[in-house]
Amino acid sequence: MKHDVAAVIVEPIQGEGGDNHGSPEFFQGLRDITAKYGVVFIVDEVQTGGGGTGTFWAHDSWNLSSSPDIVVFAKKLMVSGYFYAEHLQMKEPYRIYNTWLGDPTKVILLEKALQVIKRDNLLEQTQRVGKALQSKLRQIESVNNSKIRNVRGLGTFCAFDMPDTATRNKFLEIAGNNGLFIGGCGKVTVRFRPALIFGDEHLEIALDIITKSLSEL
CATH class of the missing domain: 3.90.1150.10 (Aspartate Aminotransferase, domain 1)
Structure with a gap:
């Protein structure tokens, strides 16, 4: 039975499952397949994002032919969120936010943390x-x-x-x-x-x- 695939979501390293690693070649091939068939490629960097893997985003080390369509982040970055490719821009993005539009003070803390990461290499x-x-x-x-x-x-x-x-x-x-x-x-x-x-x-x-x-x- 055939079904359309809307999206594929992957962790760079499967954290809770036992720290299982996929190779850059695996993710390169997966990205090429999703791009070919118009499947949204989502990278879950909730655990790996923020520098612990040696690059700010773990997917930076994959050398993909094109960037992920969506990247999800949280934890070390002190705020939860995602960024996405232009073709996924919503007409009314404000409608998905909550009453207070997140916590702006956390963004200030994140900005300072990024400055320290850069300053101290x-x-x-x-x-x-x-x-x-x-x-x-x-x-x-x-x-x-x-x-x-x-x-x-x-x-x-x-x-x-x-x-x-x-x-x-x-x-x-x-x-x-x-x-x-x-x-x-x-x-x-x-x-x-x-x-x-x-x-x-x-x-x-x-x-x-x-x-x-x-x-x-």
């Missing part, structure tokens, strides 16, 4: 520290391969897997008690979501706690 720092984080995690994995596997990431948006849910949850508890607050996603994944100011000094502390926590597991 935080995207470049995130790229550099992210590479070091992934490299060091792989070194830890090599001597703890019965406990962690599949280290992966983009920028400091990193993750690894553990043997089962119970082991993962116990590790998170131990790490938290040792002073490192990291999260879980999917069934067996440990994920890292540090702030953009996460630097070399923080990295060394985090790695020491990870090593210590694995030894206590």
Whole structure:
């Protein structure tokens, strides 16, 4: 049975599902297909937007033939919203807004945050520290391969897997008690979501706690 497809929506990294990554080639092909058939291509950057992947938008690293039609954002950007291609402009866009048109004060905060990101070269720092984080995690994995596997990431948006849910949850508890607050996603994944100011000094502390926590597991 055939159906028309209005839109395709994707996350650059499937966050809650276990930090699953799609390759740039996959997204390039998907974009070309949606453009060919007039399907709206929506990128959900609610988790990945704001610089944690080393670029302000994760889809910036895909080298698409044409930009997404809609990009959705929230969380780190302090405001929730979306931007869209000109051909999707509504005749009466004000009709979808609420009574107070959002919270203008949050836009002021976002403007200041963007100034700090640019002033302090935080995207470049995130790229550099992210590479070091992934490299060091792989070194830890090599001597703890019965406990962690599949280290992966983009920028400091990193993750690894553990043997089962119970082991993962116990590790998170131990790490938290040792002073490192990291999260879980999917069934067996440990994920890292540090702030953009996460630097070399923080990295060394985090790695020491990870090593210590694995030894206590």
